[in-house]
Amino acid sequence: MRDHDIVVYGATGFAGVLVAGHLAAHAPTGTRIALAGRSPERLAAVRARLGVDWPVIVADAMDTAALAGLAASARVVISAAGPYAKYGHALVHACAQAGTDYADLSGEVLFVRKSIDDNHELAAKTGARIVHSCGFDSIPSDIGVHVLHSAVTGAGAGELTGTTLVVTSMNGGASGGTVDSMRTQLDTVRADRAARRIAASPYSLTPDRDAEPDLGRQEDIVTVAARDVDPALRGTLAPFVMASYNTRIVRRSNALRGYAYGRGFRYRETISTGTGPLSPVRAAATKIGLGALMAGLALRPTRIVLDRILPKPGDGPSESARRKGHFTMDIFTTTTTGARFSARFKAKGDPGYAATAVMLGESALALALDRDALPPSPGGVLTPATGIGDALVTRLRNAGMEIGAAERVASN
Incomplete structure (x- = not known):
């Protein structure tokens, strides 16, 4: 019997x-x-602010002995301490060793790749479910494809082939923590050629690159005519800022499931730029803007300027902005039988904060309290779909999020 069900x-x-x-x-x-955290005074202040009497655990991110004790005391550990490449490795390893389930908000390819290499086999032995990316990155993507696949399978409609996520509506703000994570990864890939190759590979998080089907080049930063995704769509779709991360999580889910989505499954993510004559212009500008932001953060002179403009670590949207935020993501696929299906993941609240707090909190509650409803697994470094699956879908629906999938009937 462990002392805590969940440690934050x-x-x-x-x-x-x-x-x-x-x-x-x-x-x-x-x-x-x-x-849990480094400062007992700040932890006590949070506890008072929340009006709870929860215990406080003091543990520095670099104190392996303290982290081992923390992991051993809990059934599930939530980590909200990023950038994870700087502060996350020791805690993940402690959980893998202790057989403790773990969930975080990581959107860092290099961190998760190292976590897989260091902890997957160990966690499989101890039974720990290490589930990265349990927030806006990458639950809507990973769980969205999961429910899409379930609908296709339930209808006996074959396997998924070309599949595209479209952010059809979104309102939310950025935080200093997210920007700091971007800086950390860019610094690493700039200095390390091997890390640069990992970050660039569309299969950087899959278990065995040699086992992946040969699907040709898969680009993450793309613009595409909306009608090429689904005949009912209009305008031009631009690259989604988190496509280069989310796509890798979804591909890992497919591989961990023995390619259940299909060996011809191709996945990409985009964002709608509306309809009308300016849609292609907005899509092109979005693609150029993403490239300029990455280049600006990678180069020292422009980073100095951007650091003055972009949010600092610890900053984030106001309570009012978090409340007003929302997102809708629609995922479209054509199956091997020629049927068209779509899935929708829709939620209120700022995507990266209000909605993410719900997604991460409910992920941990599912791991701690819904053991019989979790996907069968010996443990390991998993994904939201393979580590939590339908138990998370149920919890998020109960929390007010819209998640569903169905066949699309062609209009006359």
Whole structure:
């Protein structure tokens, strides 16, 4: 019997406070929760702010002994302490060693690749489910494709082939933590050629690159005519800013499932730029803007300027902005039988914060309390779809998120 059902690590950070707040408001009575981080004073302040009497655990991200004790005390550890490449490796390893389930908000390819290499086999032996990317990156993508595949399978409509996520509506702000994670990865790939190759590969998170089907080049930063995705769509679709990460998580899910989505499954992510004559212009500008941001953060002179403009670590959207945020993602596929299906993942609240706090909090509650409903797995470094699956779908629907999939009937 462990002391805690859930420990929230990084509970004093911007995202950590939001996740702890969701648990304080929505965790079932009797759920044993603790707050963890470096500063006992700041942890006590968060506890007072939330009006809870949860225990406080003091553990620095570099103190392996303290992290081992923290992991051993919990059934599930939430980590909201990023950038994960700087602060996350020791905690993940401690959880893998202790057989403790783990969930985080990572959107960092290099961090997750190293986590897989260091911990997948160990976690499979101890039974730990290490589930990265349990927020806006990458639950809507990964769980969206999961429910899409379930609908196709249930209809006996074959396997998924070309599949495209379209962000059809979104309102949300950026945070300093997200920007800092981008800086960290860019610094690494600039200095390390091997890391640069990993970050560039569309299969950088799959278990065995040699086992992947040969589908030719798969680009993540693309513009595409909307009607080429689905005949009912109009305008031009631009690259989605998190496509280069989310696509790799979804491909890992397919590989971990023995290519259940299909060996001809191709996946990409885009964002709608509306309709009308200016849609192609907006799509092109979005693609150029993404490239310029990455280049600007990678080069020292322009980074100095951008650092003055972009949010600082610990900063994030105001409570009003978080409340007004929302997103809708639609995923379109054509199956091997020629049928067209789509899935929708829709939620209220700022995607990266209000909605993310719900997604991460409910992921941890599912791991801690819904063991019989989790996908069969010996453990390992998993994805939201392969590590939590339908248990998470149920919880997120109950939390007010719209998640569903169905066949699309061609209009006359």
